[in-house]
Amino acid sequence: MSKPTLGIIGGGQLGSMLSIAAKKLEIKTVIFCDNLDAPAQKFSDHFIHGSYDDIKKINEFLNKTDVITYEFENIPYQTLNTINKSKPVLPKPSVNRIVQHRLAEKDFINKLNIRTTMYSSVEDKSEINSMQDLLPGLLKTTTLGYDGKGQHLIDSIEDLNKLDIDFSKGYILEKLVKLKKEISVIITRFSDKKYEVYEPIENVHEDQILKFSSIPAEISNKILEQSKTWAIQIAEELKYVGTLCVEFFIDRNENLYVNEIAPRVHNSGHLTINAYNVSQFENHVRSVCKLEQIPLKKISNAKMTNIIGDQINVYRNRQFTQNEFFFDYLKKQIKSKRKMGHLTTLIN
Numbered sequence: 001m002s003k004p005t006l007g008i009i010g011g012g013q014l015g016s017m018l019s020i021a022a023k024k025l026e027i028k029t030v031i032f033c034d035n036l037d038a039p040a041q042k043f044s045d046h047f048i049h050g051s052y053d054d055i056k057k058i059n060e061f062l063n064k065t066d067v068i069t070y071e072f073e074n075i076p077y078q079t080l081n082t083i084n085k086s087k088p089v090l091p092k093p094s095v096n097r098i099v100q101h102r103l104a105e106k107d108f109i110n111k112l113n114i115r116t117t118m119y120s121s122v123e124d125k126s127e128i129n130s131m132q133d134l135l136p137g138l139l140k141t142t143t144l145g146y147d148g149k150g151q152h153l154i155d156s157i158e159d160l161n162k163l164d165i166d167f168s169k170g171y172i173l174e175k176l177v178k179l180k181k182e183i184s185v186i187i188t189r190f191s192d193k194k195y196e197v198y199e200p201i202e203n204v205h206e207d208q209i210l211k212f213s214s215i216p217a218e219i220s221n222k223i224l225e226q227s228k229t230w231a232i233q234i235a236e237e238l239k240y241v242g243t244l245c246v247e248f249f250i251d252r253n254e255n256l257y258v259n260e261i262a263p264r265v266h267n268s269g270h271l272t273i274n275a276y277n278v279s280q281f282e283n284h285v286r287s288v289c290k291l292e293q294i295p296l297k298k299i300s301n302a303k304m305t306n307i308i309g310d311q312i313n314v315y316r317n318r319q320f321t322q323n324e325f326f327f328d329y330l331k332k333q334i335k336s337k338r339k340m341g342h343l344t345t346l347i348n
């Protein structure tokens with residue numbers, strides 16, 4: 001049987017790494033992205049530039065591909081649904097619809113009896129008066145927020161009065177967790193009860209942007225087992241196909257909470273490229289293209305550093321040891337707070 005051509009919606013660094021992994025498996029890739037400068041086009045076999053609601057471009061993309069996946073979650077559901085009518089979209093669009101919306105996502109997780117932070121939807125400013133037990137809290141947009149964008153810390157009703165917020169856009173108030181640690185679990189599911197799960201990764205954020213990820217995470221066995229069990233439960237319930245990341249909070253009393261689900265390969269999993277026999281990217285391609293499932297083997301402990309903004313210049317001029325692996329995302333413009341590359345260091 002000939003191998004399918006993989007269509008990837010989105011052309012950022014995750015698209016680049018998916019394309020690199022696909023090439024290794026002799027799978028051709030087509031990137032479809034609304035950014036003319038999308039870095040992933042440098043690594044894929046074909047690039048289509050167009051907006052995500054341009055039917056002509058969508059058809060061009062469909063004609064060139066056999067199976068479609070995506071590298072970011074904020075793609076209009078309509079686009080995924082239209083595409084799915086002619087070619088399979090994996091993970092399926094209904095998964096993306098749940099996860100795109102913070103409220104639907106948290107309701108889904110709680111129905112599985114998995115703990116999240118306490119939360120409530122906020123439709124009007126006056127409702128905050130009855131939400132004292134969620135303060136101090138973070139007011140977040142229900143859609144389109146990432147890396148802390150669209151989030152406001154609210155200590156009191158007065159804080160809210162100082163902000164000019166249009167509540168019709170959809171907001172959620174989440175109780176602030178006294179964080180001890182943040183971890184993530186990455187899982188690739190192939191089919192019913194067939195999955196490969198990576199060990200929990202410990203994550204450190206700076207200015208709400210991921211800065212460091214490392215394995216092993218310094219966590220108790222109980223948290224290790226619980227986080228993996230919950231990630232498996234979520235992937236099974238969604239009948240997920242592909243790589244999924246579950247982000248967790250651990251509070252100072254050793255309680256574990258799911259923060260959010262990313263229905264895609266994840267920044268915290270970059271270290272899997274060098275620390276495992278099969279990376280999260282390769283596993284994603286294997287799963288959505290229905291290739292062989294290979295048992296996961298860890299090669300080494302590792303630490304990944306995200307290179308943000310103009311720090312990239314330092315790395316571009318540096319020498320590396322044989323345990324260091326530098327990835328330059330080759331983005332056209334250097335912008336502050338923007339992920340420009342990463343360095344993975346293997347630790348024996």
Ligand code: AMP
Binds near residue numbers: 147179208260
């Ligand atoms: P998010 O975009 O919701 O994943 O939030 C980005 C980061 O903000 C998280 O990784 C945490 O470091 C922090 N954060 C978000 N929500 C909370 C919360 N309810 N309590 C404490 N920290 C939070």
